[in-house]
Amino acid sequence: MPFAGFDIPKIRGLGSDVKALGDRAGALHNDISGVLFQAQALLGGKPATTSPALQPLVRPPVFWVGLFGGAQLPGALGRELHDMSDSITRRCNQLEKCSALLDKGYAIDPAVVFADEKAPDQQKIDGALSAVAALNGKGFGEDGNRDDLEKVKQQLDGLTAAELDAFLAKVPPEDLKRYGDLAGKTDDSGMWWWESHDGIPDNEFRDHLSGLLRKAGPAHWGVLESAFPGIQPGFDTTDVYLDGANSQRGVNTSGITYQTPTLPLFAHPGKVDASTISQGQFADCWYIASLTATAQANPQFIAEGIKKNANGTVDVRIWDKDGTKHWVTVTPDLPTDANGNPVSAHGNGETWPAYYEKAFALTYGGDQGGTNGHDGDPRYDKAEKGDYGATEWDQTDKAPPYVTGHDSSSIDNNLDAIRKSFESHHPVIVATGTEQPPQNGPSDLSQGFVTRHVYYVKGFTSDGRIRLGNPWGSGNPDVLATPEEYEKYFNSPQQLRVGE
Structure with missing residues (x-):
C-alpha cells in the first residue's frame, strides 16, 4: 500500500x-x-x-x-x-484499486486518488489505450471515419478521474496527438456529403475537452495541452505580445507567460462587483465592456456562471456562436508579464474576470482578421480561433451572445433611447469612433475618453449627461457626455438581454 x-x-x-x-x-x-x-x-x-x-x-x-x-x-x-x-x-475501494494499478506501473495523480467515485477498472484503461493506438494507419480522408473517432471519444468520456489519469500516464504522446488532430479536422469536404464527415463537430469536441480537463489530475494537464491545442489559448498573436506593450495605454507587456495566481476566484465568496473589473492589456474592450455591463445589471447571473472544480480547474458558462450553452473548463494559470503583473482581465483581489475572458478566448470563432494599424501584416491581420488574438478588435454586437446567451439589440444613437433601455434594467454598451474631442473644450468629456473603444453605461447625471464606465477599470475616470457630445463622438449602442 x-x-x-x-x-x-x-x-x-x-x-x-x-x-x-x-x-x-x-x-x-x-x-x-x-x-x-x-x-x-x-x-x-x-x-x-x-x-x-x-x-x-x-x-x-x-x-x-x-x-x-x-x-x-x-x-x-x-x-x-x-x-x-x-x-x-x-x-476505500478507490484507494485499493489505485494502489493495485500503481503497483503495476500506472501513474495516478494524488489529487484524484482520494476521489469519491467508482473504483478504477484496468480493462477500461487498456481498452482506451488500444482504441487510440488503433487510429494509426486508418484512412481519414474524404471518406470521413467520424464513427471511429466518436467511439474513442465515448471511451475517454466514460473513464473516471483515476482511470483517465492512468490512461494519460500510459498513452504515447504521438497517439494522443493523432487523435486530437483527426478529431479537430472538421472540414467535411468531399463529393458525397454522407461520406465526408471528418473529425468531431466543434461543439461536441469542446465539451469533450472540458470533460477531460475537469477530471484530469494537475500532473497530467500538460499531456492534454500538448495533444489538444483547444485546452489552452495562446497569446503569441496578440498585439501586446507582438509589440511588447499596450499601445493605447502605454503599458509594458514584455515577457508574457502563464502563471498560476494565488488570489481567490472571488474576493467576497459568490459576490460580483462590476466596479472592480479591469480589462487588462488585451485589446478586447468590446468583450470586457459586455461582461462588465452584465455584471452591473445582474451580478448574480455572472456569479452563477463560474465555479471551481475539485482538481483546481475552473468551469465557465458560455454560449457559442450557435447559441449553445457550454461549461468550458480552463486551467487555473493566467497570462502575466515578466514582473508577474496580470496581462489578462482581473478584479480587485480576485480572478473570476480572467477566467471568463480565458473561456471566451477558447470559444470565440468569429475573428476574420482586422487590426489596429497593421492591416496586411500577416503577424497581426489574420483570421484566428481559440486564442487571445481572436478576441482583439471586434464590434460591439459580437460579444453579448457569448456572455448572455442572447443577441444584443441595436438602439437609436441618442440619450433618450439609451436611457429607456438602461432604466429597463438592460446592460448597455457604446463605442467611440476615431475622432478625439478637444482637450480644452467646454466640458470634461476629454477626461477618460479613448478613441476606438467600447464603454458600458453606468447611469445618468442630474443635469442630463450620460455616465460611461471604462472597462480598463476603476483607476480610469468615467466619461461624462451631454446629448450633443454623445451623438458626435459615440456610436453603435447595444442593449443586452440577460437570462437563459
Whole structure:
C-alpha cells in the first residue's frame, strides 16, 4: 500500500459503525420524543424544551414510528449517515484499486486518488489505450471515419478521474496527438456529403475537452495541452505580445507567460462587483465592456456562471456562436508579464474576470482578421480561433451572445433611447469612433475618453449627461457626455438581454 497512514480495514470498520448509527437514529429519536412528550405532560402544558431543534420532537413516539418506521432519524440525519458510510466504502475501494494499478506501473495523480467515485477498472484503461493506438494507419480522408473517432471519444468520456489519469500516464504522446488532430479536422469536404464527415463537430469536441480537463489530475494537464491545442489559448498573436506593450495605454507587456495566481476566484465568496473589473492589456474592450455591463445589471447571473472544480480547474458558462450553452473548463494559470503583473482581465483581489475572458478566448470563432494599424501584416491581420488574438478588435454586437446567451439589440444613437433601455434594467454598451474631442473644450468629456473603444453605461447625471464606465477599470475616470457630445463622438449602442 503506497499510501502511508491509511489502514483500509479500520476505515471500512468506521464506515460500518457509521451505518449502524444511521440505522439506530430513528429509535434514538423515538426515545427522545417520548421523554419530551412525557416531560411536557408532567409540566402541566409548559414547554418541555426551548430548543427550536427539539421542539418538533415533542410528539407521541408512535408519530416517528408511523412516519419513518423507526429506521431513520426524522429529517435527514439517518440518510446522511448512510450516505457517509457509502462514501467511506467507495473511497476505500478507490484507494485499493489505485494502489493495485500503481503497483503495476500506472501513474495516478494524488489529487484524484482520494476521489469519491467508482473504483478504477484496468480493462477500461487498456481498452482506451488500444482504441487510440488503433487510429494509426486508418484512412481519414474524404471518406470521413467520424464513427471511429466518436467511439474513442465515448471511451475517454466514460473513464473516471483515476482511470483517465492512468490512461494519460500510459498513452504515447504521438497517439494522443493523432487523435486530437483527426478529431479537430472538421472540414467535411468531399463529393458525397454522407461520406465526408471528418473529425468531431466543434461543439461536441469542446465539451469533450472540458470533460477531460475537469477530471484530469494537475500532473497530467500538460499531456492534454500538448495533444489538444483547444485546452489552452495562446497569446503569441496578440498585439501586446507582438509589440511588447499596450499601445493605447502605454503599458509594458514584455515577457508574457502563464502563471498560476494565488488570489481567490472571488474576493467576497459568490459576490460580483462590476466596479472592480479591469480589462487588462488585451485589446478586447468590446468583450470586457459586455461582461462588465452584465455584471452591473445582474451580478448574480455572472456569479452563477463560474465555479471551481475539485482538481483546481475552473468551469465557465458560455454560449457559442450557435447559441449553445457550454461549461468550458480552463486551467487555473493566467497570462502575466515578466514582473508577474496580470496581462489578462482581473478584479480587485480576485480572478473570476480572467477566467471568463480565458473561456471566451477558447470559444470565440468569429475573428476574420482586422487590426489596429497593421492591416496586411500577416503577424497581426489574420483570421484566428481559440486564442487571445481572436478576441482583439471586434464590434460591439459580437460579444453579448457569448456572455448572455442572447443577441444584443441595436438602439437609436441618442440619450433618450439609451436611457429607456438602461432604466429597463438592460446592460448597455457604446463605442467611440476615431475622432478625439478637444482637450480644452467646454466640458470634461476629454477626461477618460479613448478613441476606438467600447464603454458600458453606468447611469445618468442630474443635469442630463450620460455616465460611461471604462472597462480598463476603476483607476480610469468615467466619461461624462451631454446629448450633443454623445451623438458626435459615440456610436453603435447595444442593449443586452440577460437570462437563459
